[in-house]
Amino acid sequence: MKVLVVGNGGREHALVWKIKQSSLVKEVYCASGNAGIGKIAKRVNISPTDIYNLVRFAKENKIDLTVVGPEQPLSEGIVDRFNEEGLKIFGHQKSAAILEASKVFAKNLMKKYGIPTAKFESFEKEEDAIKFIKEVGAPIVIKADGLAAGKGVVVAKTEEEAIQAVKDMFAGKFGPASKRVVIEEFLEGEEASYICFVKDDKLAPMPTSQDHKRAYDNDEGPNTGGMGAYSPCSLITPEMEKEIQERIMYPTLKAMINEGRSMCGFLYAGLMIGPKGINVLEFNVRMGDPETQPIMRRLQSDLVEHILEILEGNIENVKPKWNPDYAIGVVMASKGYPDAYEKGKVITGIEEAEKDPDVVVFHAGTEEVDGKIITNGGRVLTVTATGEDIFKAREKVYSAIEKIHFEGAFYRKDIGFREVNRKKEPVPKFL
Known part of the structure; x- marks a missing residue:
């Protein structure tokens, strides 16, 4: 093939x-x-x-x-x-991809079919959005309606921050994506990612994972496309996974069929798990980035076989085999990301890092010029490692990162910290 x-x-x-x-x-x-x-x-x-x-x-x-x-x-x-x-x-x-392409569509669909999500309102005028913010207060979440490369969400802690976010969006910060905005209640809890293969009203689940959206350690700084991820995520228990499928994934597939928008591909639910139960923050109609990198490191069966079965209408035959080990991916980004950044910095040390058989370095914003690998984007590399537990996987990935260099490189040093805390073991010394 x-x-x-x-x-x-x-x-x-x-x-x-x-x-x-x-x-x-x-x-x-x-x-x-x-x-x-x-x-x-x-x-x-x-x-x-x-x-x-x-x-x-x-x-x-x-x-x-x-x-x-x-x-x-x-x-x-x-x-x-x-x-x-x-x-x-x-x-x-295209008809099904609107589930990600328009947050207004997704929120209205969830509301119509009783799929759990935060309360919300959508706005096409700046003054109406600001008036709403002043009425409900903060913390509150502001989202661009359209596609914004994972950066079109502001979790505003104050009214002033929320109003500024609205002004920026209507001023065109995300181009056509922010002609409309969604304003929704702030939900407390912890985020997790749940991704499945889907076809019509059936699904084949992938392992749980957790992304780290904020640019800096301790979940500080602006939202990014994602600074790292790991799998599995023990926040989601087997009982919880059953609830996610029964209350979110299957109802969404059936809702889309009812709307004449049947699905076939990957379906990603970004979830908030907290005092108000399990709620959908967003749907994506593709694999997550950086979740794909650790998930693919764990897939032992043939991805192409699975895809062909689904396209032939046999998704019930798709039973992927997964490595029980942990996999973790840490993004190395260009200085300034997610805002303006420079390109053209020479990258060294990738081959040295990959001498560990448990380490694979996936490229993102890179290009080859005159035999040298140079930076060509905001997120430059995702360094991945596997290990029998989260501690060994983290130790390997950060050891590998120390061998890779380019001018202005930065990365989070706490990817997987929530999983570490759940396992109630001390943070490794190198962190």
Whole structure:
């Protein structure tokens, strides 16, 4: 088989890495990829959102399967176009991708079908949103309606902060994504990620995981696309997982069918677990980044086999095998991220870090120039490691990071800290 992966981040590197291991696969292509992907797959110089040329490439090169990584091409209808041309592709059609592309749609769907989520209001005018904030007070959460690369959420601790966030969004901070905003109640608790393969009204679950959205240690600083993740997350007990499936995942799949928007692809629920029970913070219609990186490190069975079964309508046959060990991923980012940052910094030490057989470094914002790997984005690398417990996995990943260098590199030094606290063992000395 020839497989094309669409996207260029750490999530896509992890997908390519796993797809490459399939006994069914002869060649892997990636559009447009990054320096790390280029070492294990053939890079295609086509943007992930250039759907016309992606279709043309897939037809001309007789691609047997395309797997879509990011949300933007899904929301722009890549799956619909591939289907029209009789090309096999894994991902949601445009009509279903709205579940992520519009937070207003998602919140209204959850309200209509009784899927647990925070109370909310949506606004198209700045003055109405500010008036609402003054009425309800803070803390409160402000969200851009559309796609904003995981950065369109502000958890405002004060009214002033909330009002400023609204002003920034309506002033165009996230472009068309913030023409509408959602304002919702602040929920206390702990976040976790729950990701499944889905087809129509059925699902095949992946292991639990937890992302770290804030830029700095102790969950401080602005929201980012994600600074690290680990799997499994013991916050979600087996009983809780059953509740998540019965009260959230299955009802959402059925709700989407009722709305004429049947799903086929990955479905990600960002959850808040706290005093008000389990509530949905957001839905994504693709794998999370950086959750994909540790999850793929744990997948022992054949990802391509699973995808083909789903596309053939046999999702009930999909029973993935998972490594029982912990996997953790820590993002190394460019100085200034998630705001302005410089590019072109030379990266060294990746090969040294990967001498540990339990360490894999996934590239995100990287490029190769004159034989050197340089930075080319905000999130540059996700360094991953596996270990029999969270402590060993963390020790390995941070030991690996110490070997990797580029000017201005920064990373959180506390990824997995909640899991460590749950296990009631001391934090390793290196932290």
